[in-house]
Amino acid sequence: EAGVAQSPRYKIIEKRQSVAFWCNPISGHATLYWYQQILGQGPKLLIQFQNNGVVDDSQLPKDRFSAERLKGVDSTLKIQPAKLEDSAVYLCASSLRGTPTSGETQYFGPGTRLLVL
Amino acid sequence: AQSVTQLGSHVSVSEGALVLLRCNYSSSVPPYLFWYVQYPNQGLQLLLKYTSAATLVKGINGFEAEFKKSETSFHLTKPSAHMSDAAEYFCAVTPRDGYSTLTFGKGTMLLVSP
Numbered sequence: 528e529a530g531v532a533q534s535p536r537y538k539i540i541e542k543r544q545s546v547a548f549w550c551n552p553i554s555g556h557a558t559l560y561w562y563q564q565i566l567g568q569g570p571k572l573l574i575q576f577q578n579n580g581v582v583d584d585s586q587l588p589k590d591r592f593s594a595e596r597l598k599g600v601d602s603t604l605k606i607q608p609a610k611l612e613d614s615a616v617y618l619c620a621s622s623l624r625g626t627p628t629s630g631e632t633q634y635f636g637p638g639t640r641l642l643v644l
Numbered sequence: 645a646q647s648v649t650q651l652g653s654h655v656s657v658s659e660g661a662l663v664l665l666r667c668n669y670s671s672s673v674p675p676y677l678f679w680y681v682q683y684p685n686q687g688l689q690l691l692l693k694y695t696s697a698a699t700l701v702k703g704i705n706g707f708e709a710e711f712k713k714s715e716t717s718f719h720l721t722k723p724s725a726h727m728s729d730a731a732e733y734f735c736a737v738t739p740r741d742g743y744s745t746l747t748f749g750k751g752t753m754l755l756v757s758p
Contacts, residue, residue, distance in 0.1 A: 531687070560745075567653075569734050569748030570688070583745055618687060630676035630695035630738065633746060635687035 529553065531636035533619050539642045545607035548639045552601070552621030558582075559596055560633060561604050562618040570618055576602065609643045616640050646671040648735050650749035658757050663707075663722040665752050667735030670716065675737040677718040678746065679709055682732045691733075694718060705729070730756045 532551040540546050552559050557578050562570035573592065575583040579599040587594070591610070596602040606613055620633040651666040669675060676695050680688040692703025699711045709720045718735060735749040 567750070569648075569736070569750050570746075571748070572745050575745060620688075630693065630740070632678075632690050632693065635680075635689070637685070637687045640685075 531619055531621055531634055533617075533636035533639055535639055536637065537640045537642075539644065540609055541644050542611055543608040545605065546609055546641065547603055547605045548617050548619075548641075550602045550604070550619030550636060552619070553634055556621035556623055556634075557599070558622045558624065559602050560620040560622075561594055561602070562620065564616040564618055564638070566615070573604070573617075606641075609641075611643050614641055614643045646675055646737050646739060646747055648737050648747060648749035650733075650735050650752050652752055653750065654753045654755060656755040656757065657725045659727055660724050663720070663725045663729065663754065665720040665733050665735075665754065667709075667718045667720065667749060668716050669718065669735075669737050671737065671739070673740060674711075674713055675739050677709075677711060678736040678738070679703065679707070679718075679720050680734045680736060680748075682734065682751075684731075688734065691720070725754075725756050727756050727758065730754055 559576045561573045564570040573587045574594045576596040579596050594604045616638040618638045619636045622631050622633045647670045649668045678693045679691040682688050691707050692701045694701050694711045702708045707722045732751045732753050734751045736746040
């Protein structure tokens with residue numbers, strides 16, 4: 528079974544430029560998550576989708592970050608314009624249902640490492 | 645709100661020694677608890693999780709963790725460290741009464757010396 532796919536793996540941009548990351552979850556997984564992992568810290572949830580609807584985007588900086596999951600399958604996370612503090616690894620994860628009381632496993636992709644100069 | 649504290653940003657052990665990585669959670673209701681491992685330039689991989697009444701949980705690669713409600717802890721152990729265990733380990737929680745959003749600790753880097 529194929530895992531969570533992400534691209535690109537690495538990206539270097541200048542501040543104020545825009546960038547987009549792509550994620551394809553495990554086939555059949557209803558829930559998709561985007562996390563930001565700053566160096567030396569644990570991942571922090573940016574946004575959670577249940578199928579193509581947003582469940583939680585409370586920690587997404589909406590003035591510069593946007594995400595979509597059209598058709599409830601793959602997803603794109605965009606940053607526009609980027610700031611120096613956006614340098615981080617962006618992890619995508621998926622789970623089968625993501626429903627309450629499930630305690631189910633989230634499966635992570637390899638991440639996209641972003642460096643903003 | 646729930647949170648996770650991992651004591652020690654770095655832990656060093658010798659190959660063959662006991663591994664003990666500490667995790668304490670803060671939550672009014674015992675949450676689901678997870679340990680993930682992250683190797684360099686890779687995503688996170690689940691080691692084990694606590695979701696039921698069985699307080700001692702066995703995971704992959706010889707790791708296990710014990711849920712202790714009285715101590716609000718979920719420490720990760722392995723009897724004998726191997727060089728391949730060198731990685732960063734994250735403890736995480738998710739509430740039992742909401743969507744499965746993971747809240748992670750800051751991580752503990754495990755260093756294994758020959």
